[in-house]
Amino acid sequence: MANDKSKxxxxxxxxxxxxxxxxxxxxxxxxxxxxxxxxxxxxxxxPIRRVYFIERGIASVVSAGIGKDRVETGxxxxxxxxxxxxxxxxHQSPNATFIQAEGTALAIxxxxxxxxxxxxxxxxRLLLKYAQVFVIQxxxxxxxxxxxxxxxxxxxxxxxTQDRLGESKVPMTHEFLSVMLGVRRAxxxxxxxxxxxxxxxxxxxxxxxxxxxKIIQKRAGTLYGLPEAEYERLFGTPSPSSRTPCAGRARxxxx
Amino acid sequence: MANDKSKxxxxxxxxxxxxxxxxxxxxxxxxxxxxxxxxxxxxxxxPIRRVYFIERGIASVVSAGIGKDRVETGxxxxxxxxxxxxxxxxHQSPNATFIQAEGTALAIxxxxxxxxxxxxxxxxRLLLKYAQVFVIQxxxxxxxxxxxxxxxxxxxxxxxTQDRLGESKVPMTHEFLSVMLGVRRAxxxxxxxxxxxxxxxxxxxxxxxxxxxKIIQKRAGTLYGLPEAEYERLFGTPSPSSRTPCAGRARxxxx
DNA sequence: GACGATGAGTACGTATGCGTACGAACGCTC
DNA sequence: GAGCGTTCGTACGCATACGTACTCATCGTC
Numbered sequence: 190m191a192n193d194k195s196k197x198x199x200x201x202x203x204x205x206x207x208x209x210x211x212x213x214x215x216x217x218x219x220x221x222x223x224x225x226x227x228x229x230x231x232x233x234x235x236p237i238r239r240v241y242f243i244e245r246g247i248a249s250v251v252s253a254g255i256g257k258d259r260v261e262t263g264x265x266x267x268x269x270x271x272x273x274x275x276x277x278x279x280h281q282s283p284n285a286t287f288i289q290a291e292g293t294a295l296a297i298x299x300x301x302x303x304x305x306x307x308x309x310x311x312x313x314r315l316l317l318k319y320a321q322v323f324v325i326q327x328x329x330x331x332x333x334x335x336x337x338x339x340x341x342x343x344x345x346x347x348x349x350t351q352d353r354l355g356e357s358k359v360p361m362t363h364e365f366l367s368v369m370l371g372v373r374r375a376x377x378x379x380x381x382x383x384x385x386x387x388x389x390x391x392x393x394x395x396x397x398x399x400x401x402x403k404i405i406q407k408r409a410g411t412l413y414g415l416p417e418a419e420y421e422r423l424f425g426t427p428s429p430s431s432r433t434p435c436a437g438r439a440r441x442x443x444x
Numbered sequence: 445m446a447n448d449k450s451k452x453x454x455x456x457x458x459x460x461x462x463x464x465x466x467x468x469x470x471x472x473x474x475x476x477x478x479x480x481x482x483x484x485x486x487x488x489x490x491p492i493r494r495v496y497f498i499e500r501g502i503a504s505v506v507s508a509g510i511g512k513d514r515v516e517t518g519x520x521x522x523x524x525x526x527x528x529x530x531x532x533x534x535h536q537s538p539n540a541t542f543i544q545a546e547g548t549a550l551a552i553x554x555x556x557x558x559x560x561x562x563x564x565x566x567x568x569r570l571l572l573k574y575a576q577v578f579v580i581q582x583x584x585x586x587x588x589x590x591x592x593x594x595x596x597x598x599x600x601x602x603x604x605t606q607d608r609l610g611e612s613k614v615p616m617t618h619e620f621l622s623v624m625l626g627v628r629r630a631x632x633x634x635x636x637x638x639x640x641x642x643x644x645x646x647x648x649x650x651x652x653x654x655x656x657x658k659i660i661q662k663r664a665g666t667l668y669g670l671p672e673a674e675y676e677r678l679f680g681t682p683s684p685s686s687r688t689p690c691a692g693r694a695r696x697x698x699x
Numbered sequence: 700g701a702c703g704a705t706g707a708g709t710a711c712g713t714a715t716g717c718g719t720a721c722g723a724a725c726g727c728t729c
Numbered sequence: 730g731a732g733c734g735t736t737c738g739t740a741c742g743c744a745t746a747c748g749t750a751c752t753c754a755t756c757g758t759c
Contacts, residue, residue, distance in 0.1 A: 254666025334589035371590035411509025
């Protein structure tokens with residue numbers, strides 16, 4: 190699980206955006222890890238041990254009331270990181286975070302991150318910028334849940350997922366989607382059929398092909414694109430100069 | 445609007461929780477202001493000029509997609525402050541914030557707050573703790589919008605509002621509630637009748653009396669109480685010693 | 700190549716909430 | 730105390746989504 194830590198080529202956009210000195214601060218603590226499907230990165234009320242900068246794959250933040258009934262409130266891919274609460278100074282979260290699409294990440298001990306955050310103001314600034322985007326994403330989810338039809342919420346979810354996967358095939362079952370969206374499994378099936386009827390997607394067993402994002406975006410209405418736009422505004426087009434070595438970045442959101 | 449700034453007695457719980465030195469840092473910049481109904485404290489995409497520590501009344505954060513269709517995603521009372529995005533290092537927000545129940549606040553220029561935040565790590569820590577609670581509140585709203593019936597969402601909203609007002613009378617019209625919850629006005633009327641039938645509330649013209657919180661809590665299910673509990677966990681019972689002078693604090697959430 | 704497990708299609712009755720609309724009640728102003 | 734604007738009660742038809750449940754398809758496994 191550990192790795193030669195001398196030189197990473199980052200796919201994670203946050204790591205790519207680090208200044209050289211901040212990169213030097215973090216890199217010694219980063220460990221390449223694989224993210225297995227349904228692996229739990231954070232559990233409600235438990236101490237957060239590690240924070241993950243996603244390189245490939247998707248982590249999902251799900252919230253619940255005091256009991257069960259989890260619903261997804263945030264999506265994290267190679268544009269972001271887990272451990273929002275650590276950034277804000279907490280050691281735990283009432284939410285759970287788990288892997289929704291397997292991949293890899295660079296992980297850092299929460300304590301090491303805390304130390305680095307105290308040392309470097311620019312690091313704090315950078316990561317808190319991501320916190321902003323994440324907060325906005327959560328707020329948008331709240332609005333989407335209130336105002337969008339099931340098909341619309343599904344459309345929004347597909348777009349956000351595809352952005353983070355960077356592929357046209359989304360490997361998810363209806364059952365899983367229904368849990369994420371907090372709706373009935375059969376409802377997902379029907380909504381997917383509706384999208385399929387419009388030639389927007391093609392559904393296979395355990396997999397959804399995205400055929401036409403434009404059509405899907407129409408379904409999601411105005412509730413797709415704002416966090417993505419805010420991300421671009423805050424992080425800008427990554428200037429290759431004076432930045433940490435960086436792999437070609439994952440596709441960004443279309444507006 | 446200005447004020448003798450030498451001695452404040454704070455009702456705002458965040459200000460109350462300030463260490464003496466942090467209080468000394470902020471106090472010179474605080475101005476007592478009145479919050480008028482529907483006054484806009486932040487507008488989407490506009491620079492955030494001032495940040496408000498609510499002393500009495502309620503501010504409401506509403507989010508929208510790229511277009512209209514605003515829905516409330518956060519509530520702020522004397523336990524909190526506006527300007528979350530300033531805390532996170534931004535100068536603007538895609539959300540709007542406006543006064544939902546009139547009152548008063550202590551306001552500080554966003555720039556002055558930024559300077560103070562840079563100077564004092566303990567101040568940063570404290571205010572970011574509130575940011576945590578606010579983020580959790582937003583996530584809970586997302587879950588509530590996905591899973592709760594209209595009556596449940598209304599119940600949750602009534603409880604949160606009453607916590608912040610500290611009174612048993614909530615002065616709101618059905619029309620206004622419908623906008624906040626993102627539902628139909630007539631739907632609010634019906635849901636209120638349902639609650640009234642259970643003797644949980646009593647609805648007058650433009651005003652709702654809270655009669656029995658227990659019954660209302662049953663309606664809100666598990667989706668009321670988590671942010672409130674987290675607030676108490678993080679801020680604890682305010683120890684009167686070594687703290688800034690503080691008025692008797694507003695009622696806290698019952699669990 | 701049969702079996703079990705998982706995933707997907709479908710269906711029926713019901714509940715929740717929407718859009719719209721109209722009228723009644725209340726409260727303020729002149 | 731007449732007039733008017735706001736607020737609230739109510740109603741009807743319809744869309745959306747639910748809960749439940751049964752069947753069929755697909756896949757991996759022995």
